[in-house]
Amino acid sequence: MSEALRAVRSVLGADALISETKNLAKDLGGGVEITAFAAGEVGDELDGAAVASAVKAPRHPLDELRGELALLKTMLGWLAPGLSQQHKIIESLVTHGVTPENISKLLGAMESAPAGSDEERWQHAMTKLLPRAALLRAGGERLALIGPSGVGKTATLIKLTVCESQQRDGRIGWVSMDERPLSANPTLDTYAGILGVQLERAANRGELKIALGRLAECDLVLIDTPATNPRHSDSIVRLAKSLHGLGDLRCVLLLSAVTNSADLIDWVDCYRPVGLDSLLFTKLDECRYLGPLLNTVLSAALPLSFITFGQSLAQDLAPAQPELFANLLLTGVGHD
Numbered sequence: 001m002s003e004a005l006r007a008v009r010s011v012l013g014a015d016a017l018i019s020e021t022k023n024l025a026k027d028l029g030g031g032v033e034i035t036a037f038a039a040g041e042v043g044d045e046l047d048g049a050a051v052a053s054a055v056k057a058p059r060h061p062l063d064e065l066r067g068e069l070a071l072l073k074t075m076l077g078w079l080a081p082g083l084s085q086q087h088k089i090i091e092s093l094v095t096h097g098v099t100p101e102n103i104s105k106l107l108g109a110m111e112s113a114p115a116g117s118d119e120e121r122w123q124h125a126m127t128k129l130l131p132r133a134a135l136l137r138a139g140g141e142r143l144a145l146i147g148p149s150g151v152g153k154t155a156t157l158i159k160l161t162v163c164e165s166q167q168r169d170g171r172i173g174w175v176s177m178d179e180r181p182l183s184a185n186p187t188l189d190t191y192a193g194i195l196g197v198q199l200e201r202a203a204n205r206g207e208l209k210i211a212l213g214r215l216a217e218c219d220l221v222l223i224d225t226p227a228t229n230p231r232h233s234d235s236i237v238r239l240a241k242s243l244h245g246l247g248d249l250r251c252v253l254l255l256s257a258v259t260n261s262a263d264l265i266d267w268v269d270c271y272r273p274v275g276l277d278s279l280l281f282t283k284l285d286e287c288r289y290l291g292p293l294l295n296t297v298l299s300a301a302l303p304l305s306f307i308t309f310g311q312s313l314a315q316d317l318a319p320a321q322p323e324l325f326a327n328l329l330l331t332g333v334g335h336d
Helices: 002-012 048-056 061-079 081-096 100-112 118-129 153-165 187-195 205-214 233-243 261-274 291-300 322-330
Strands: 017-023 032-037 141-146 172-176 198-201 220-224 250-256 278-282 304-308 317-319
Touching: 002 032, 081 100, 081 118, 081 291, 081 322, 100 118, 100 291, 118 322, 141 153, 153 172, 153 187, 153 220, 153 278, 153 304, 153 317, 172 187, 172 205, 187 198, 198 205, 205 233, 233 261, 250 261, 261 291, 278 291, 291 322, 304 322
Parallel strands: 141 220, 141 250, 172 198, 172 220, 250 278, 278 304
Antiparallel strands: 017 032, 304 317
């Protein structure tokens, strides 16, 4: 089938319109039969106006993914007819924006999946491929939250504090590296008082070392780093110099779930000089298509620590266990 499709595009061009593909019975000589038309040409079997309209109409960003799905379905149907019943799941994944390459990886991982329903076997494949969640350590954890402007670092810091304060008895401390004075951004100061958190301030590496020393008795220290533009390498280098070599400090990159795959993957590469230990996706309540998140995690080969779902500072945060993440992708296009 793959050779036949390449031959069609070689003769009719990359934009050839493939209207039908089928396998010929052995008594007809076997092989593959493909009905196709060159772009701009109309066969007697097709309505010319409809084809011309389809060719000229602006393409939706998902059209290319749907085309890839159709091609993938055709090849799967020929190479592995037994997978035909899984087309609905594959179509759902492509609708989410999961790339054909990652769907192929999932299919490979399904080979070792135990017996069960199709959905259970797909979930097994995802949990096998996704790195295990990097959760917070029980004591002496030092975590720096980094990421682009507007991704929700401060809100996530508060959510993590509320969540962890319910699960541990130790003290929690904050360090604000925001270059603005607290009077210009009173959120942390206000919530530190409400939550009983010790808040320190640091404008550079030297001050950060001093602040961490003052918080040495805390079981958990969360560092709110200044917003950085992933396109400005100088600011990322400065941030990396501020954080490197500070004991067991770990860095988590926060990314908005409403960002496209290409930017998400690119941003992970931009922030790698800081030394990333895990990823954290925010704003899942604003996101309908979750494929870019899966594409990013698989591309980055970094564990996903937490995900945030909404605006409530007292909840809407959950550990991103692979099982939870897989379930979000497999239960439909949207989620509640």
